[in-house]
Amino acid sequence: MTTIRFLATLALALALCVCCLPAEATLQSFTYRGYVTRIDTESGNLSMLATHQWRCTYENGTASCGWTGITPVPLMGTVPSAAAFSMILSGQVIEASSLGMPGGHWTGIGVLAPIYAEQGYFGTALVGDPGSLPVPLIDGYSVTPVTEPDCHTCTGSVCEAILARITVSRNGETVATASLYPGDTCLYLDQEDQSGVNVTFISGQASAALCPNASPFMTGPQPISIFTVLVIPRSGEVSPFPEAKTGSVSVLSVPSGSRVYLNHELVGSTPITRPGLMPGSYVVRVEKEGYLTWEKSITIHQGSSNILTAGLVSGSGSLSIKSFPWNARILLDGEMKGYTPLLIQNLPVGSHALEIEKPGYQTATKTVQVPAGSIGLVVITLTPEATEE
Known part of the structure; x- marks a missing residue:
């Protein structure tokens, strides 16, 4: 009888422990800086040679974080969204983050450019979760998203996000806010220096703790959302890659999802980047049903990066x-x-x-x-x- 009572007590204790355990522990984040070595659009993979890792040390409760040089290591992961393939080029310097393990699936990828006057790298574009990438955006910009949950779609500690509230700041001051549903885009342009930020909310998650009657004891993996952020830098802010023999053009539009033609050839939909263009004159045309056609002639120079924003007018x-x-x-x-x-x-x-x-x-x-x-x-x-x- 004593043995039976002991086993019953043990079984009850184990059951209570299982109930108290979180559905899943918060996953460790890994962030690396390095060079893009391969882009495979068929498999959705992006490979990089990582030369630095973002690490934090703690002393007296204060965190000190920065890049630490490492022995170069090849890493591969699937991109957060196919939009990455129109924003990232082989050979570019990037930062890439993942959860649980180095690589495997990138939660965020940022395109970096050296700003020699500032003696460091700054982000010019990103795809994935902005909160997973530590490098600041160029020209003092920052994008902070807050997602709201669809409480009918929760699994464990996360729910699908039905809305993202976006705050665009510059040098610590809020310059724009927007509420985006999945697929929506917002564009902020500074009228003084013509710099700006284009943000698209692709899809996302939100914490189930934000839902009514949520359990205060629920823990689990952090919610991850997917955005594209493209910074329009001040003219001449980003230096071209040395000895580049071709140029590129990036085309944004409001609204996004517009057809882009380069010298009368359909090349894709906005937002889009076309690298490897030989120097010369080009005609960029942007079309979307229900809007007037937008057209502009540009000249591509060696090493130049041209960024165009087409503000379409209703037709x-x-x-x-x-x-x-x-x-x-x-x-x-x-x-x-x-x-x-x-x-x-x-x-x-x-x-x-x-x-x-x-x-x-x-x-x-x-x-x-x-x-x-x-x-x-x-x-x-x-x-x-x-x-x-």
Whole structure:
């Protein structure tokens, strides 16, 4: 009986311990700096030769972190998003982070550029979780995302993120905020020096602890989100790679996901970077359904990195049509639209033939212009028909 009671007590104690254990321990982060050695778009892998590791030491409760030189080691991992392949080139200096082990799956990858005046590397672009990468962005920018959970999709300590609240700061001061759903993009441009930041929220996770009635004892892996961040540096801020014989062009657009043509050849969708371009003149065209075509001629020089931002304008507009007297019949391009006063929306931008008719008045005809993305106002005063005496 004593043995049975002991075994029962032991079983109960083990059960209680299992219940108290976290679903999964927080995973250790590994971050390396080095050179891209291979990009494999088919497998989704990016390989690098790591020459430095980000390490922290602790003394009297204070952390001191920085890059430590290591024996060069090759590492490989899958990229956070296929967007990395349009932003990262073989041979570039990058920082890359992973959880649980070196490589395997990159949680964040940042493109680095040396700023000699500052005597260090600064980030010009990143894909993945911004919080996993320690190198500051160029020109004093920083991007801080806070994700909100969909509490119906939680697994353990993490949930799918339905929204990301973005704060863009420069030199410690907030310059822009935005709320992004997956697939949304925000763009901040400094009107003084024409620098800026383009942020796209691809997908993400949020902590289940933010949900109502969440257990205060739940622990587990840290939530990871995927963004793309592209910094538009001040002119001349980023030095070209030495002895580069080709140049590149990066094209952003608002909204993103627009088709990009280079010398009339479709090369992909925004945001996109095209490296390896021979010096010469190029025509960049950006198109998206429902928007006016954007086009610009550029010149590629050896070692140059050209960054273009296409602010697309809506390809439709509206007309607000009024008449004196009112209740007159409206024909636009020969088609009956209604009676004055009337607001007609979603009209193609450009010239249209307008006719205003009302019994007892002369028909008024006029060519009107529909403005892009706004409302054009048309006011017509009808002339009474002549009466016979």
